[in-house]
Amino acid sequence: xxxxxxxxxxxxxxxxxxxxxxxxxxxxxxxxxxxxxxxxxxxxxxxxxxxxxxxxxxxxxxxxxxxxxxxxxxxxxxxxxxxxxxxxxxxxxxxxxxxxxxxxxxxxxxxxxxxxxxxxxxxxxxxxxxxxxxxxxxxxxxxxxxxxxxxxxxxxxxxxxxxxxxxxxxxxxxxxxxxxxxxxxxxxxxxxxxxxxxxxxxxxxxxxxxxxxxxxxxxxxxxxxxxxxxxxxxxxxxxxxxxxxxxxxxxxxxxxxxxxxxxxxxxxxxxxxxxxxxxxxxxxxxxxxxxxxxxxxxxxxxxxxxxxxxxxxxxxxxxxxxxxxxxxxxxxxxxxxxxxxxxxxxxxxxxxxxxxxxxxxxxxxxxxxxxxxxxxxxxxxxxxxxxxxxxxxxxxxxxxxxxxxxxxxxxxxxxxxxxxxxxxxxxxxxxxxxxxxxxxxxxxxxxxxxxxxxxxxxxxxxxxxxxxxxxxxxxxxxxxxxxxxxxxxxxxxxxxxxxxxxxxxxxxxxxxxxxxxxxxxxxxxxxxxxxxxxxxxxxxxxxxxxxxxxxxxxxxxxxxxxxxxxxxxxxxxxxxxxxxxxxxxxxxxxxxxxxxxxxxxxxxxxxxxxxxxxxxxxxxxxxxxxxxxxxxxxxxxxxxxxxxxxxxxxxxxxxxxxxxxxxxxxxxxxxxxxxxxxxxxxxxxxxxxxxxxxxxxxxxxxxxxxxxxxxxxxxxxxxxxxxxxxxxxxxxxxxxxxxxxxxxxxxxxxxxxxxxxxxxxxxxxxxxxxxxxxxxxxxxxxxxxxxxxxxxxxxxxxxxxxxxxxxxxxxxxxxxxxxxxxxxxxxxxx
Ligand SMILES: [Zn+2]
Numbered sequence: 001x002x003x004x005x006x007x008x009x010x011x012x013x014x015x016x017x018x019x020x021x022x023x024x025x026x027x028x029x030x031x032x033x034x035x036x037x038x039x040x041x042x043x044x045x046x047x048x049x050x051x052x053x054x055x056x057x058x059x060x061x062x063x064x065x066x067x068x069x070x071x072x073x074x075x076x077x078x079x080x081x082x083x084x085x086x087x088x089x090x091x092x093x094x095x096x097x098x099x100x101x102x103x104x105x106x107x108x109x110x111x112x113x114x115x116x117x118x119x120x121x122x123x124x125x126x127x128x129x130x131x132x133x134x135x136x137x138x139x140x141x142x143x144x145x146x147x148x149x150x151x152x153x154x155x156x157x158x159x160x161x162x163x164x165x166x167x168x169x170x171x172x173x174x175x176x177x178x179x180x181x182x183x184x185x186x187x188x189x190x191x192x193x194x195x196x197x198x199x200x201x202x203x204x205x206x207x208x209x210x211x212x213x214x215x216x217x218x219x220x221x222x223x224x225x226x227x228x229x230x231x232x233x234x235x236x237x238x239x240x241x242x243x244x245x246x247x248x249x250x251x252x253x254x255x256x257x258x259x260x261x262x263x264x265x266x267x268x269x270x271x272x273x274x275x276x277x278x279x280x281x282x283x284x285x286x287x288x289x290x291x292x293x294x295x296x297x298x299x300x301x302x303x304x305x306x307x308x309x310x311x312x313x314x315x316x317x318x319x320x321x322x323x324x325x326x327x328x329x330x331x332x333x334x335x336x337x338x339x340x341x342x343x344x345x346x347x348x349x350x351x352x353x354x355x356x357x358x359x360x361x362x363x364x365x366x367x368x369x370x371x372x373x374x375x376x377x378x379x380x381x382x383x384x385x386x387x388x389x390x391x392x393x394x395x396x397x398x399x400x401x402x403x404x405x406x407x408x409x410x411x412x413x414x415x416x417x418x419x420x421x422x423x424x425x426x427x428x429x430x431x432x433x434x435x436x437x438x439x440x441x442x443x444x445x446x447x448x449x450x451x452x453x454x455x456x457x458x459x460x461x462x463x464x465x466x467x468x469x470x471x472x473x474x475x476x477x478x479x480x481x482x483x484x485x486x487x488x489x490x491x492x493x494x495x496x497x498x499x500x501x502x503x504x505x506x507x508x509x510x511x512x513x514x515x516x517x518x519x520x521x522x523x524x525x526x527x528x529x530x531x532x533x534x535x536x537x538x539x540x541x542x543x544x545x546x547x548x549x550x551x552x553x554x555x556x557x558x559x560x561x562x563x564x565x566x567x568x569x570x571x572x573x574x575x576x577x578x579x580x581x582x583x584x585x586x587x588x589x590x591x592x593x594x595x596x597x598x599x600x601x602x603x604x605x606x607x608x609x610x611x612x613x614x615x616x617x618x619x620x621x622x623x624x625x626x627x628x629x630x631x632x633x634x635x636x637x638x639x640x641x642x643x644x645x646x647x648x649x650x651x652x653x654x655x656x657x658x659x660x661x662x663x664x665x666x667x668x669x670x671x672x673x674x675x676x677x678x679x680x681x682x683x684x685x686x687x688x689x690x691x692x693x694x695x696x697x698x699x700x701x702x703x704x705x706x707x708x709x710x711x712x713x714x715x716x717x718x719x720x721x722x723x724x725x726x727x728x729x730x731x732x733x734x735x736x737x738x739x740x741x742x743x744x745x746x747x748x749x750x751x752x753x754x755x756x757x758x759x760x761x762x763x764x765x766x767x768x769x770x771x772x773x774x775x776x777x778x779x780x781x782x783x784x785x786x787x788x789x790x791x792x793x794x795x796x797x798x799x800x801x802x803x804x805x806x807x808x809x810x811x812x813x814x815x816x817x818x819x820x821x822x823x824x825x826x827x828x829x830x
Contacts, residue, residue, distance in 0.1 A: 056084075062175065064088060065095030067104050073814060074185045075111040078192040082111050101180075102143040102172035108184060109146035116191070119153045122209045123191055125220045125775040127154020128724035138169040154220070155187045157725035186816040187724050190792070197815035200799060201792035204767045220776040225783070227772035231652055235630060236504040238651040242519060251514040257589040258510055261598045262477065270480050271362030274595030280361060280468050284371060289409050289460060293416070296467055300420035303600040304607030307470035308463065309451065311607055325401075326442035337384045342377070351376045353486060354465065357472070360482040371465040378454065378462025385450035399445040400436040408455030413437055474603070477506050478595050508630045510602035513584040516573075516629055516647060525573070527657045528650055532572045532668070535656075536643070539672045540565050542746040543680075546828040552709060557702035564679055564689040569642040573629070573650060634671055636678035636739075638687040643675040662758055665751030666765035673743030680827070681738040682710065710734070712823035713741050716801050722793035723776060728784065736788045740798050741826040748804060759808035767795050801826050 059065035068084040068091075075082055088095050090110040097103060119127070130151055133139065139147045147170065150156035158166040159174075189198035193210050196203045246252045261267075267274030279299060286292035296308045305311040309325040339346050354375050358368035403414040414437055441448040455463060476484040508515075519525055547553065547561050587601035630648040637644070649671070650656075656668050678684050685706055688697045698706065717737045718730035730737060744766075751757045772791050774783055783790050789797070799805040800819040811817045 059084075059095065061178075062099055063095060064091075064093040064097045064099050064103050064107070067099040067107050067176065067181070068093070068095065070181055070185075070814075071104075071107045071111050074188070074198075075115075077195040077198065078112075078115075078189065079194070080111055080115045087111055099176045100173050101170075101176055102140055102146075104176045104181060104184075105143055105146035105150060105172075108188070109149050112188065113145075113149050116153065121213075122193075122773065124154065125222055125224055126723035126773070126779075127220050127776065128157045129220065129776075130154065131156065131158065135168070136170050138171070140170070140172050143170065143172050150184075153191070155184070155191065155724055182816060183721065186721060189816060190723075195815075196809055197811050197817050199792055199796065200763070200809075200817055201767050201771060201795035204764050205771050208771065209773065222775040223778050224773070224775040225778045226774070228768065229770060229772055232504050235508065235648055235651040239508055239515070239630070242522075243515070246515075246518050247521075249518075251518045251586075254514045254586060254589050255511040257591045257593075258598050258602065259507065260591055261589070261593055261595045262507055262510075264595060267595050268478060268480055270360050273361070273478060273480075276471065276475060276478055276596045277362050279596065280363075280471065283464050283467055284363065284367060286460075286464065289455060289457060292460060292464060293411065294419075297416065297419040299467075299471070302604065303474075304604035305474070306416075306420065307467045307474070309448070310470050310474070323439045324398075324442050325439055325448065326444065335383060337380065337387055340380050340383050342380065347376055347380065350379070354469075357483050357486055358465070358468070360480050360486075361468070361472070370461055371468070374459070374461025374463075375465035375469070376462075378459045378466065381454055381459060381462075382447060382450045385454070386446050389446045389449070394446055396444055396446050398440045398443055401439045401441075403435040403437050407449075407452035409457070411452060411455050413439060413452075475506075475596075475599055478599060505630070509606060510589075510599075511586065512629045512647075513586040517584045517586075519647075520573075524655060524657075528655060529572055531656050532645055532650075532672075533570060535664075535668050536570045536572075536672055536676070538750055539669060539676050539746050540568065542673075542749045543676060543828075546745065546749070549830070550828065551830050552705040554699060554702050557698055560689070560697065561680065564641060565676075567641055567689040568676065568679060569640065570644075571642065572645045573647040634675050636675040636684075637691075638679065638684050639691045639693075641679060641687065641689055641691045643672070643678075645672070645675075661751055661754040661756045662761040663765045665747045665757070665762055666769050669747035669750050670743050670766060670769070673746035674739045675743070677739040677742035677746070678735065680742065681735040682707075683735045706827065709827045709829075710738055712801060712819075713737055713826055715823045716797040716819055717789060717793070720789075720793045720797045722789075722791045723779065726776070726779065726784070727793070728789070733787055733789045737798070738827065740789070740794065741801055742828060744798055744802065745826055745828045748802065752804075759804055763799055763805055763808065766799075770795055800824075 056069075059069050065084065065088065068087040072082055072084045072087055087107050087110055091103065091106045093103060093106075117123070133144075133148065133151070136147070147156065158168065159171060161167050186198060189195045190202050193199065193202040193206045202209055243252075243255065246255075261274065264274065266272075271277055273280075283292065283295050283299075286295055296306065300306040300308075306325070311323055311325060335346060338344075340350075341347060351372050354372035355368050358371050359365065363371065401413045404412065406412050417437070417439070472479055472483060472487060476487065479487075544562060544565055547558050547565075550558070553561070585605075587605050589598045589601060593601075629646055630651060631646050634643065634645040634649050636642070653667055656664060659667065679687070685698055685703065686693060686695050688694050714730045714734070717733060719727045721727045747766075748762070751762050752759070772794070774791070779790065788794065796817060800811070800817050801824050803821075803824055805811070806818070806824070809817070
């Protein structure tokens with residue numbers, strides 16, 4: 001059986017401060033500061049488009065006249081008025097020369113260089129890395145100005161060879177293709193952010209991307225990441241409002257008891273930490289491996305997870321839930337043993353950082369140095385062991401751990417778990433299965449093995465430091481701000497404290513059961529709950545209608561798909577689908593507890609829920625009760641033909657019942673449409689109506705026809721550039737892209753069936769709901785591996801697949817939002 005991991009779709013939200021209902025027509029209120037007379041609002045840019053093609057006939061393709069014609073046309077959209085002939089004259093060209101790269105860049109330069117707005121904010125932090133001119137020694141004299149101008153603004157990227165590698169020469173005499181020109185036009189339009197016809201996503205959120213200083217400050221290597229799709233700040237706000245109106249009683253008191261210890265800043269000072277430091281000190285003072293292990297097991301038992309090998313709650317649902325272990329592994333992908341050896345700069349930097357952290361927890365200088373040195377030496381040893389294992393041909397895998405095997409000097413994982421209070425009573429099958437435990441490594445098993453094998457006196461200081469760092473990671477909200485700011489790479493302690501994403505989720509996770517136990521009784525909950533379930537039924541009907549009228553699917557395929565829709569389960573918030581309320585439990589927090597005592601109680605119940613599901617199939621209630629209810633998410637589980645909308649989704653959106661149809665379509669129908677469509681994406685079509693994996697569920701002919709229908713989606717998303725030089729292959733994001741496009745089809749069907757349905761208002765609301773941005777480095781390392789398309793690459797390639805969008809905005813072949821009609825429509829076009 002193939003592994004059935006699936007990723008969560010995360011749904012959109014709009015900031016309360018955005019007047020969504022009124023921003024359909026001219027949402028780009030800002031305009032770039034340009035020197036041309038046309039200030040370049042979206043609408044004027046749009047108006048100029050329709051007359052563009054009738055102004056003059058296009059010159060012969062491949063000539064400089066043609067290049068000047070295209071540059072003049074595109075510059076106008078950004079508010080820069082310059083004729084083709086003026087451009088040719090400025091660049092000293094006759095118009096008949098071959099359009100080479102050097103000449104094309106010159107034309108861009110002479111059109112834009114005085115008009116382009118300052119290179120700052122979003123324009124800076126999504127910029128391509130500047131390439132030193134010295135490296136590109138081949139830049140010809142007559143291209144230097146243009147090259148420096150593009151390079152200095154992060155718009156220049158090297159060309160790629162057929163293998164995808166950078167071509168490390170300027171290559172200026174190379175003839176320019178239409179695709180090459182379009183790449184630079186799209187970059188420049190995104191840089192200005194005012195042309196709806198070229199970068200719709202950026203233009204409708206111009207204020208957000210280019211005007212709001214709190215968001216745009218940053219450099220390309222900052223940790224800036226901001227999304228309306230998952231906003232803990234919005235959830236926190238919603239939570240707070242409802243908390244204040246909660247009925248007084250046990251649940252409310254319990255929440256406030258936790259809140260008060262959580263918010264007691266006096267304990268977040270070094271050497272105190274509301275009880276945490278006492279635990280750290282005991283760990284640091286352990287004199288042997290066995291006393292260290294006893295202390296670790298005691299922490300494990302108290303807080304529910306093992307700080308030595310942190311028990312991990314995965315974001316995938318296993319058929320049979322296992323305990324997944326992971327350990328702090330920030331090094332193997334970044335450093336090699338030659339980078340990370342005593343005395344090298346990286347080693348020294350890590351040492352200094354850890355010393356700073358340990359000192360700010362309250363350790364004396366000598367103790368902090370001993371722990372930091374231990375951490376660095378152990379890390380260096382683990383890197384060497386990891387490299388050795390790989391050189392010997394070993395592979396990382398999700399290996400199950402064996403019972404009865406002793407690692408290091410005295411570690412046996414079965415005993416280790418039993419000492420912490422886990423008896424594995426539900427897991428008889430595991431225990432007899434070749435002596436394996438229901439414990440597996442998260443995937444970095446080679447690193448994990450090295451962690452197990454080195455546990456001896458030699459590296460004991462390192463293990464102590466790992467455990468303390470693991471605690472600091474888990475309970476960051478209780479640590480001095482110097483520690484957490486350093487840990488998470490925040491620019492400053494105040495920057496860390498200002499971001500609710502850093503600490504609010506922990507509070508909400510701790511008290512969510514108390515909260516929901518009261519909240520489910522409110523009228524608002526009931527109304528939203530009913531609206532969500534009713535919307536799910538509408539989406540299913542819309543999909544049924546599309547399936548029924550599809551010309552590519554056989555009758556047998558239609559019948560199978562309908563059966564799957566009929567059997568699809570839907571669960572919203574924390575209730576079962578029949579509306580019954582589950583029995584939610586929480587620990588009793590005390591107002592006289594220290595922060596660590598309350599935090600451990602919270603942690604223990606969270607991990608306990610997960611552990612109690614060990615070895616069980618995640619039937620609805622077991623799975624759902626173990627899941628965090630305030631995850632701002634909805635998802636479809638193909639193995640159970642089930643979709644779930646979490647309470648956090650409601651919290652991140654506010655009240656659906658108050659939304660007008662276009663906004664409701666954008667924020668609820670599109671999201672539910674996306675999830676339902678996962679049952680019919682390139683992965684979902686391999687599962688039958690009961691959730692059983694079956695590649696033959698659809699006939700070979702239907703399967704083939706389905707794949708053919710996705711070709712346009714591939715064409716629209718493949719290599720779509722979301723920041724200069726950054727794009728991805730559609731193969732990586734395909735199931736999510738299909739779900740977005742199919743969900744958009746269904747949302748459009750339902751929204752436009754309403755008399756108030758309006759394309760521009762709807763598409764704008766969708767773009768608001770799905771907008772996300774990140775500094776380049778954060779995108780490359782944290783977001784690029786995700787299976788969802790990101791930023792403008794999640795919005796623009798989807799919208800242009802629909803005739804409704806193309807027609808509503810009058811997109812033409814010369815615009816970047818254009819997609820050839822043969823590619824349009826997605827799976828359910830007919
Ligand atoms: Zn999805």
